[in-house]
Amino acid sequence: MRIGIDLGGSHVGVGLVEEDGKILVKKEYNLLVKEKQRVQEVIIDKIVQFVNEILDENHHILENMKQIGIASPGTVKDGKLYHLVNLNIDEFDITEKLNEYFNIPIKICNDAKCAAIAENLYGSMKSYEDHIFLTIGTGIGGAAFYNHQMLVPKQNPGFEFGHMIIQKDGNVCKCGKQGCFESYCSIKALKKQVTSYLQLEPDISGKELRKLIEENIQDPGLDEILERYVEYLSIGLSNLINIFEPQAIGIGGSFAHYEELLLERLKERLYRKDLLFNKNDVVEIRLATLQNDAGIIGAAML
Ligand SMILES: [Zn+2]
Known part of the structure; x- marks a missing residue:
């Protein structure tokens, strides 16, 4: 079992994903305009809340998750996000922040590449x-x-x-x-x-x-x-x-x-x-x- 996170220009989605690529449950949140002032904090809060809720509600524990993966717009390098124009973020060390809450591997990649990986494994390709x-x-x-x-x-x-x-x-x-x-x-x-x-x-x-x-x-x-x-x-x-x-x-x-x-x-x-x-x-x-x-x-x- 794995956790997948989709970070969009204005939303956060978190899903519990089986090894065959099926999403078991998914929670989503649309960021409010007023939250863009403290957007990094809101993103981390929402991810932590959703991951914990999803684990609790489905009787899983974090240690049984193989990894947390994040799809994000902008440039991704060494676990950090850069130039998220729509979220008004210049640099965001999301991996380090999430590591404070989750002691399992956290991987991150550009959203277009994540979509490509999903389509390669389970979709059109x-x-x-x-x-x-x-x-x-x-x-x-x-x-x-x-x-x-x-x-x-x-x-x-x-x-x-x-x-x-x-x-x-x-x-x-x-x-x-x-x-x-x-x-x-x-x-x-x-x-x-x-x-x-x-x-x-x-x-x-x-x-x-x-x-x-x-x-x-x-x-x-x-x-x-x-x-x-x-x-x-x-x-x-x-x-x-x-x-x-x-x-x-x-x-x-x-x-x-x-x-x-x-x-x-x-x-x-x-x-x-x-x-x-x-x-x-x-x-x-x-x-x-x-x-x-x-x-x-x-x-x-x-
Ligand atoms: Zn260009």
Whole structure:
């Protein structure tokens, strides 16, 4: 039995996970705006409370847990978190803080990589030995797998797929570079273009936005935005395919909400093959199947 924790831009989720990746129970908390002042403290309090409650309510003791795993946005290095923009955190030694309460191994990894680990073991990628899994949402993150093993560099976490440059002198990215893949192909980037074109409020929900795109799908300007998005996405994916030669690419994150609008267009563009070095093999494109549970499951299995 293991404990998986998913730390989001505005929520904390804690789950009790079996060795086969099933979540037995899960508790979640949405951080309040006023709590952002003392967000590190609130996160630790909530994790400690949820872990203890989950253990008590399910008649388990901490010593029987193999580990606690944490999926977090931002950069993760040596057990510490850096640059959690949405939580207003610069540096957070979450492992040290949790070690004061829990005397079992605590592991931590970037949320996109945790989702990739979960999808590799139990989700959309489990039948592919060599694959790439991407989370496309506010940004783009992911991981690469050969023989079901995630590639892990020694120096830095690596696999910053979202920050490969696909356009010289292109859009300025939050990382400071220009022309990064995620500055064209994150759902945030797509949303920004569509809301600006249709003159909508920038904070419109994903659901409403999708509905409006569907209603205006005959609009040539909107069609051009979607075509350009898919073109850049195909360039990014083809770069990954040409380098890694995966059998499949899995896609998670809020991209999945736009499946009907984007997935077929993407496959059609990619399978035209002018972007691919090896033109004979078909790389499967699959959507994630574990959705919101992927972070907790992947973290538990780190
Ligand atoms: Zn970048």
